[in-house]
Amino acid sequence: MSVNLKRLTTLPFLICLFLLLLNDFYLKAAFHNAFTGKLSDFCGLFIFPIFWSALFPNRKPAVYILTALFFIYWKSSYSDPFIQLFSEYLFTVQRTVDFSDLFALIVLPLSWYAQSLPQKRTYFNPELAALIVFFSFCATSKPEPPSLYFEQPQYALFPSPVHLTDSNSVDQGFRIYNFDTLLVIQVEEIRMDRDPIKNDDFNKNLILKDLDKRILSELSRQYKDIPPNQINRLTIETKDYQDQLIFKGSRLHGKFLRKNKEQILIDGQFKNGIEDSVWTFNPPSTHTTVKKTFNKGETVLIEEYASSKLVSSKSPMTRKDTNLFKGLQLAMIFGLFIAVVIQLRRNHKNTLPNATAIKIGYKILLCISLPLLSWIIQFIIWTLIPDHYTASFQQVAALFLIYLAGLPFFAVLLFWLKPRKQTDILWYCLLLSLLFVFWQEAMMLDLLLEK
Known part of the structure; x- marks a missing residue:
């Protein structure tokens, strides 16, 4: 095996490996252009088949064929279900469907040729090179920061000493409108510092509290604050609708109205930039109406009407409800443990x-x-729990920790305590599984309670 791994120490291989890591961990974030987007594909396709051919030297043709087929599958929309499943239960994977990336397949013949050349010198430790290559495959690129998409319209107001170019199309999640000395920015989405423990209205309200500061950070600009009690009434005109806005300082405050030529589309209230009271939504060219009731920015009631008749009503869980429900889940898991x-x-x-x-x-x-x-038992229990904890790498970490704790636990059980019945072995497995599920969900509750 060590002889075969020497293929991972040639100069072309090490150069491509270095470029892959440099690009994924620095260049993409620093420059984020077409070149950095393609560089990982070329370098990855060069080293990937060489690595697997070193592990399976008798399967070299099959490795290269499967590499090409998998790359085509990966870059197509057919891989979406697999990526969603993998991202939900293991760790988040980022991939953009771009068929121009398939041009990188031309590097495979070059990779085959480089692997076939006689190797005269070893430039690196083969085993260490294999570990670095495996790490590069698992940590291909740093994912983009998570974004929050706003269901209800969101605007912020700033004084504008210098006009920005009007933009009715979404640019970085923003639409920009100039009004003499004022600048209105509509926010479609905003980047968050980290993935939320639960993507609910409570998390949205935390973002909304300092939305104006986040906008300035995204635009890399500095503006003076509008006096907090200054009232400005403005109207935004687009080809599809008209928004009537009331600002108190930099944030929306008071009645919000969106309408087109035929009807009122959205009617609601803001309080310091956060939705308040009852909001009414009338989709154009339909006879349906949706009413959402907000309490401190959290949706507490959703009613749907058809031809003025109530057809459905539901009460979403607030963060307080979620915390209570998670506490009941922990109590049930602890009861099963006992x-x-x-x-x-x-x-x-x-x-x-x-x-x-x-x-x-x-x-x-x-x-x-x-x-x-x-681990299998705890995974089944974990997936059955409503609103379970889904942090990145969680189940991979759980497998590692269960082995770390389980090996000595079962060694003591089998060689010293000795199970009284054969079924006791299964009971002990369930005991360990419940312990880990309890730990995971307790960790989620602790994060939910953070302000």
Whole structure:
């Protein structure tokens, strides 16, 4: 194996590996242009088949064919379901559908030729090179900062000593409108500092509290603040609608109205930039109406009407409701944990002093396999929990931690405590699984309670 890994230490391979890491961890974020977007594809396609051919030297043609097919699949929309599933349960993956990226496939013949050249010198430790390559595949590029999309219209007002170019199309999530000495910025989306623990109205309100400062940070500009009690009434005209706005300082405050030539589309109230009271939505050219009731910016009631008749009504969970529900989930998990402990204690008493006889080889095999079984059980429980904790790398970390804790746990159980019944092994797996699920959801509750 070490002889085959020497293919990972040639100068062309190391140069491409260095460029891949440099591009993904610095150049993309610093320049973010077409060149940096394509550089990773070319370098990755050069080193990827060489790496797998070094691991499977007798499967070189198959490796290159599968690499080309997988790259085509990855760059197509057909891979969306796989990416969504992978991002939800393991860690977030970023990928843009761009068929011009397929041009990078021309590097595969060059990779094949470079691998076929006789190697005269080794420039790096083969095993360390393999670890770095594997890391580069797992951490290809730093994902874009998460963004928050606003369902209700959001605007901010600034004094404008220098006009910006009007923009009725979304640019960086903003639409820009100039009014003499005032500048109005409509916000379609805004970047967040990190992924929210729960993407709800409570998280949205945290962003809205300093929306004006976030806008200035995004635009890399500095403006003087408008006096906080100054009232400005403005009207935004577009080809599709007209927005009537009232600003108190930099933020929307008071009645908001959006209409077209035929009807009122949106009617609502703002309080210091945050939605308040009842909002009415009338989609154009339909006979339906949606009413949303807000309490301190959080949606507490959604009613849908058809021809003025109520057809549906629901009450979304507020952050307070979520915290209470998560507390009840933790109480149920803890109750199941206690029930398993009681069952194991009962089995122990009923079978004293006898214990299940297990051969040494079988004990070693169980010590290795039972942590994996515990992880599978906790994964099933975790997916069944409504509104479960889905942090990046969570299940990968859980598998590692379960093995870290499970190996000594099952070793002590099998070689010292000795299970009284064969079914006790499964009970202990469930016990460990519940413990990890409780830890994950307790971590989520702790983050939810952060302000």
